[in-house]
Amino acid sequence: MRARSPASRRSALAVSAAAARRSRSTKVTSRAPRDSASKPSAPLPANRSRQRAPGTSARSQLNRVSRTRPRVGRRSGRSGKTSFRPLQLPPIMRTSLLAIAPVYPAAAPDGSGPYRSADSRPAVIEKLSDNDTEQRKGGFWQRLKSGLSKTRGQLAEGVGNLLLGEKEIDESVMEELETALLLTDVGTDTTREIMAELAQRVKRRELNDTRALHGALAGLLKDALAPLVRPFEIDPAARPFVVFFVGVNGVGKTTTIGKLAQRLKGEGRSVMLAAGDTFRAAAVEQLQQWGERAGVPVVAQKQGSDSASVVYDAVQAAKSRGVDVLMADTAGRLQAKSNLMEELKKVRRVVSRLDERAPHEVLLVLDAGVGQNALSQVREFDAAVGLTGLVITKLDGTAKAGVLFAIARQIAKPVYFIGVGEGVEDLKPFDPDAFVDALLATD
CATH class of the missing domain: 1.20.120.140 (SRP54, nucleotide-binding domain)
Structure with missing residues (x-):
């Protein structure tokens, strides 16, 4: 093979170098962004944009877009301020909330302290109507x-x-x-x-x-x-005339006290209530609401207080004010629980220190729906605190009103009042003739 001359070798090397330079230039050009006009991309959502501010990363750009959305369900930790709009209640809910009456404690003997006079309370409670049962057809x-x-x-x-x-x-x-x-x-x-x-x-x-x-x-x-017939009489010489209400849970003791307070207040007597049920949640508030409706003071302490202490303070307050009748609520308890019955005995002993004759009446409130079990309740409570009378409630919700005959036959405790409804006037003195006539009515 004929050897190339030096000049030809230099020419070949120059051609190779030029080709290499052209190849490198082509590779760099292929890495450059493609022209958007050459191939259009898919359309983006209205709330997204590919345009970025200088120096803004893709993640920060997404956060920036999210801050333009309504601030609902935002998680903590994201940047930006969150604004809250005040809750707008429907008109009917605003009206219902405004109808709720405040609850006030009863007044102390000197007009100050934790007890507040019923006369100084606003009359908002009058909005809570008791359906005006006296105007019902037929009485x-x-x-x-x-x-x-x-x-x-x-x-x-x-x-x-x-x-x-x-x-x-x-x-x-x-x-x-x-x-x-x-x-x-x-x-x-x-x-x-x-x-x-x-x-x-x-x-x-x-x-x-x-x-x-x-x-x-x-x-x-x-x-x-x-x-069972004996009138409920208040001794005017006993001031206050102390009445205890006892019974198992859920028989309506607090409601009965409230209804009887309105009845006695309507007869012109001064009445005070003692919230001795410090165990059941909202029992104190319930009695205070009844006190508002009847316009009578309520002596109360916080939940969990000693029931005997509450009733003792109430008797002292009633004495200093010259109140005619003091009615004391007590916590519901099963007659078979000896420790709870001992607590009831304690309340009676404490009150007797202020007046050896007090309480003057101890009324057992019975739910007529318990039937023959009422006999057991009467015996156990009578043995513990010495019952003087009965109140039979919820006669309108049971088919066992005949239990009154069994009580009359075996216990012979007087029934002072019966309840046949939720209204204030649905608590009435027991009349056996009217009871039997209503029981056997043919029309």
Whole structure:
């Protein structure tokens, strides 16, 4: 092979160097950003933009975009200030909140301290109406008859033949009547006595048809309730006349106290309430609201305080003011809990230090729906604190109103009041004649 001359070798090297330079220039040009006009990109969302401020990274640009959005559900730690708009309630909710009445403590004997005079409180509580039960159609008789409708319905299932006019009295009628009396919790002893007396009258031809049997049944039931009749009387020489209210949980002690306070206040008596139930949540506030409605002072301490201390302070305050009646609420307790019954005994002992005759009345509030269990409650509470009377509540919600006959037969404690509704006027003195007439009403 013929060797190249030096000049030709230099020319070849120059060509190779020029080619290498062109190759490097082509590679650098390929790394440059492509012209956006050459190939359009996909459209971006309206709230996003590819344009960035000089020196702004992609992450900070996204944060900047997020700050333009509504500040709802923002997580803590992000930059930017968060603004909050005040809560706007619907008009009906604003009206309901404004209708809530404040609760004030009762007044001290000297007009200062933790007790506040009822006369100095605003009358906002008047907005909380009790449905004005006195204006109901038919008055208390209609409410009593309506309240006993469940018991009357249970009784009518067995004595329906007695209510349909003059029919012959046969064995099936007597059996149905006996079953109905037992189902309404009249009690086995009372039922046996009533059925035996009716059977004797039928045998003597004194009762010829079901109409006569119906009248005889009403008379015997009224006679059976006679041991329960005694008026609730307040001794004017005892000032204050102290009344304790005891019972198990949920029978309506606090509500009964509030209703009776309004009744006594309407009779022109001065009344004070003692919030001795310091265990149940909101019990003090509930009694204070009843005090507002009745316009009477309430002696109360914070929840968890010693109940005996509260009642003791209330008796002292009532004495210094010359109050006619002091009614003391107590915490609900099961009659089988001996330690809780001992607490009740303590309250009685403490009050007797101020007045050896106090409390002048100890009323057991009974839920009529418990039926025959009411007898056990009466016996246990009577053994612990010495009951002087009963209040039967919630007769409108049970078919066991016949328990009053069992109480009259076995306990013979007077029933001062009965409750047949939620209204203030639905608590009335017990009238056995009206009770039986409402129980056996045919219309």
